Amino acid sequence: MPTITFVTVDDKKITVEAKSGLTIMEAAKEEGLPMTAACQGSLACATCHIVVDESWYDKLYPPSEEEEDLLDTASDLTNTSRLSCQIPLTEDLEGITVHLTPIIE
Amino acid sequence: MEENTQNTTDVVIIGAGPVGLFTVFQLGMLKLTSHVFDTLHDIGGQCTALYPEKPIYDIPALPEVNAIDLIAQLQKQIAPFKPIFHLGQQVTEITKNEKDWLITSSTGIQVRAKAIIIAAGAGAFGPNKPALKNIGDYEGKGVYYSVSKRESFKDKRLVIAGGGDSAVDWAISLADLAEKIYVVHRREKFRAIPENVAQMKSLSEAGKIELLIPYQLESLEGDASGLKAVNIISFDQEKQVKRIESDALLSFFGLSARLGPIAQWGLSIENAQINVEPTTCATNIEGIFAVGDIAHYPHKLKLILTGFAEAAQAAHAAYTVVHPDKALHFQHSTSLGLPPTEA
Numbered sequence: 001m002p003t004i005t006f007v008t009v010d011d012k013k014i015t016v017e018a019k020s021g022l023t024i025m026e027a028a029k030e031e032g033l034p035m036t037a038a039c040q041g042s043l044a045c046a047t048c049h050i051v052v053d054e055s056w057y058d059k060l061y062p063p064s065e066e067e068e069d070l071l072d073t074a075s076d077l078t079n080t081s082r083l084s085c086q087i088p089l090t091e092d093l094e095g096i097t098v099h100l101t102p103i104i105e
Numbered sequence: 106m107e108e109n110t111q112n113t114t115d116v117v118i119i120g121a122g123p124v125g126l127f128t129v130f131q132l133g134m135l136k137l138t139s140h141v142f143d144t145l146h147d148i149g150g151q152c153t154a155l156y157p158e159k160p161i162y163d164i165p166a167l168p169e170v171n172a173i174d175l176i177a178q179l180q181k182q183i184a185p186f187k188p189i190f191h192l193g194q195q196v197t198e199i200t201k202n203e204k205d206w207l208i209t210s211s212t213g214i215q216v217r218a219k220a221i222i223i224a225a226g227a228g229a230f231g232p233n234k235p236a237l238k239n240i241g242d243y244e245g246k247g248v249y250y251s252v253s254k255r256e257s258f259k260d261k262r263l264v265i266a267g268g269g270d271s272a273v274d275w276a277i278s279l280a281d282l283a284e285k286i287y288v289v290h291r292r293e294k295f296r297a298i299p300e301n302v303a304q305m306k307s308l309s310e311a312g313k314i315e316l317l318i319p320y321q322l323e324s325l326e327g328d329a330s331g332l333k334a335v336n337i338i339s340f341d342q343e344k345q346v347k348r349i350e351s352d353a354l355l356s357f358f359g360l361s362a363r364l365g366p367i368a369q370w371g372l373s374i375e376n377a378q379i380n381v382e383p384t385t386c387a388t389n390i391e392g393i394f395a396v397g398d399i400a401h402y403p404h405k406l407k408l409i410l411t412g413f414a415e416a417a418q419a420a421h422a423a424y425t426v427v428h429p430d431k432a433l434h435f436q437h438s439t440s441l442g443l444p445p446t447e448a
């Protein structure tokens with residue numbers, strides 16, 4: 001049960017105990033946090049874009065080619081941007097902090 | 106294409122994704138006619154727009170089918186019912202009259218129908234717009250998401266943003282015509298046909314195109330007459346801002362779905378989904394049903410399979426709206442058969 005901290009767009013910190021095996025996207029959705037994730041994790045929308053805390057970025061598996069391609073279409077990209085549906089929560093991510101991005105209406 | 110802008114039908118279907126298409130079939134078996142709207146120019150919804158070449162494995166009795174082929178099969182299956190398609194237009198307005206609904210699209214097409222079935226998926230597909238302040242002010246006045254008239258960019262200074270086929274292809278195609286082309290992309294790699302990327306790079310060596318890499322869009326400048334400049338920011342630690350004087354920005358970041366006008370119709374909506382009564386797919390508004398990805402009830406599975414079943418439920422429920430005084434005599438498709446097709 002890794003703990004994960006989401007930082008919302010208006011800078012609120014929300015820490016949740018996520019079930020391992022879920023992706024960060026699924027953990028955010030379970031918690032009812034604002035995230036579109038339109039394609040439900042099938043790597044087709046980029047609406048699950050998050051910014052990973054810099055200290056954590058290098059601890060993640062690097063993004064696949066397909067994820068990089070899709071990240072090209074996300075707004076306000078940063079050097080630690082990821083698609084949260086591509087990051088499974090494992091025990092070694094205990095304590096990770098990620099930032100949500102604005103929902104595009 | 107359509108001479109008659111005022112049409113009448115039993116049911117209007119909003120969305121031509123797999124579920125909207127199968128709704129035509131289910132209505133047709135009950136002898137109900139339908140018109141189908143979609144913002145895209147092609148039918149098939151997500152299947153066509155997002156993953157045409159991917160194989161799908163969970164359609165009953167089809168062990169493996171490419172998304173685009175599933176749509177082709179659905180098209181064939183519904184052809185006997187002669188649905189009327191209004192493509193390349195968004196349903197923007199619905200108004201209730203005494204006897205029926207009047208459905209109006211962004212191109213001004215109007216259809217009268219007794220019932221409406223919303224099969225709008227994740228929303229209407231349109232260009233995925235970069236989140237830049239005031240971008241809406243410049244749309245059509247310097248900011249474009251597609252090229253309709255190549256000639257309009259003659260001798261213009263263009264910023265092309267994006268890293269896919271559209272960005273690369275248009276950079277090449279407009280290189281001869283435009284005064285100057287800047288291609289803004291956040292990394293070296295383009296996800297486009299390698300030959301075209303190579304051609305774009307050689308045009309950049311020849312000075313026809315300037316590649317601005319790694320950069321992303323930062324802000325727009327202009328006035329009431331239109332766009333004047335595009336500011337870009339380097340995609341690295343430096344965060345250098347560059348101002349590019351330009352007459353137009355061509356923004357190519359693929360498609361995204363937005364609920365759009367549906368949100369304004371008084372439907373019960375939560376997280377971009379419409380709450381329905383699962384056994385009929387009825388919404389909170391009489392005469393309006395919702396099926397497929399957009400329909401929500403507890404434990405909903407957003408699958409094509411689920412959407413197909415919902416199409417059947419909704420069609421039966423819509424029958425009593427279209428024919429309030431007629432009993433629905435149930436028959437299996439094996440007894441009913443299909444309407445005869447003309448040779």
Ligand SMILES: Cc1cc2nc3c(=O)[nH]c(=O)nc-3n(C[C@H](O)[C@H](O)[C@H](O)COP(=O)(O)OP(=O)(O)OC[C@H]3O[C@@H](n4cnc5c(N)ncnc54)[C@H](O)[C@@H]3O)c2cc1C
Nearest residue numbers: 120122124143144150151196225226228229230397398409
């Ligand atoms: C990469 C990927 C893989 C998938 N794999 C599978 C799989 O293996 N199995 C499976 O069952 N499902 C899969 N899905 C999900 C499946 O594609 C969807 O469940 C399905 O497309 C939903 O169909 P739909 O007809 O409800 O909506 P959509 O396919 O989303 O179609 C809705 C249509 O409505 C249009 N529309 C919306 N609003 C308006 C309006 N106001 N006016 C006009 N038009 C409008 C949109 O433009 C769109 O074309 C996958 C999805 C993705 C992205």
Ligand code: FES
Nearest residue numbers: 041045046048085
């Ligand atoms: S949910 Fe669509 S790419 Fe992650």
